[in-house]
Amino acid sequence: MNFALILFVALVITGAIWLVDALTAGRNRPHDAKLPILVDYSKSFFPVILLVFVLRSFLVEPFKIPSGSMLPTLKVGDFILVNKYAYGIRLPILNKKIIEIGQPSHGDVMVFRYPKDPSLDYIKRVIGLPGDTVEYVDKRLVINGKPVELAAAGEYSYVGNGLNYITGQTWHEQLGNHDHIAMTQYGIPPVIPYQVAGDFPYRDNCTYNDQGFKCKVPSGYYFMMGDNRDASNDSRYWGFVPDANIVGRAFMIWWNFGEFSRIGHFIE
Incomplete structure (x- = not known):
């Protein structure tokens, strides 16, 4: 709708x-x-x-988090606020940028229209900017040949409505100016090659194997991943996000019916 x-x-x-x-x-x-x-x-x-x-x-603009792909940063049921002008002023309906204000940065949590179905809004973290080379091999993220800084943050478990029990290892991760928590899950590979779509634009920019993937981000596009790294339907599977699909930058949790303590929490 x-x-x-x-x-x-x-x-x-x-x-x-x-x-x-x-x-x-x-x-x-x-x-x-x-x-x-x-x-x-x-x-x-x-x-x-x-x-x-x-x-x-x-x-x-307000949004509701529908899935666990951004755990532990965002939980199912979080209501978030999105800054619509952080990446430029766009005409409503047409989604055409008319005033340039800023550009996405590494580590931003961004809402965008799903490239394969623009009627759907997705939320992920910006991993790769135009021109970047992104690798995720053996569950280690590498950007432009440099491993992303990590520090172990302990185990994490989560049970949500309609979700299976989720457990894994969390990490303090430094992406750009963002120090946040990412998560890897036990027993899930870094990528499942047969689930990768074969028809997304610039598909030849990516290579896949059982250890992970490597993608070169084309000009005018972004590479997005969920913080729940091994259980996220993201750019590794359906491709790059064009600048025209950007909605805005998520910056705050304004409501959660199940956990009032999350209200007012700013998103790193």
């Missing part, structure tokens, strides 16, 4: 009804006269819809 499009249509309809009435029957209507019900609703809802549309399109 394209909620931005629905908001836009509602905005146009309510605004048009209010404007047409103001230019026709409303011009001669007594100040204290009762408005037709359709005009009354349109006049009441138009400012609210406009405010929500502007805030959601250009400033901040």
Whole structure:
């Protein structure tokens, strides 16, 4: 469901009804006269819809985390806020960038439209920038030939609604300016080659084997991975994320019905 499009249509309809009435029957209507019900609703809802549309399109948009691919950073049921202007101002609906403000950096947690189905929003961490070479071999991440700094952070386990019991090893990981926790799971390989899609753009930039993969990120694209490294459906399987698919940078957990202590937690 394209909620931005629905908001836009509602905005146009309510605004048009209010404007047409103001230019026709409303011009001669007594100040204290009762408005037709359709005009009354349109006049009441138009400012609210406009405010929500502007805030959601250009400033901040809420999302809910649906899966465990970003564990332990984000849990199923976390409601997060996404900065819509961090990577530039984009026209709503068309998603065309009109003002350049910033670019994604290594380690950013980013929301984007899934390349194989742009109606779906995904959230992962930025691992590779345009021109980078990303390797994940024997569960060790290497960027441009340099292993990413790691420090053991202990075991981690998680049980969520509808999820199997998850357990693994966590690591302090330094990506750019982000010091966060990533996770590897026992008994799961770094990549499952037969699950890799064979038709994504620049597929020839990647090589795979039982030990892992190596990908060269093309210009204008990004390589994304989940913090739950061995249980994430990400760029290793379906390819690179084009700049045009970027939605924004996740920066805060604003609600979680099951764990109130997570509310207000900023995302590293």
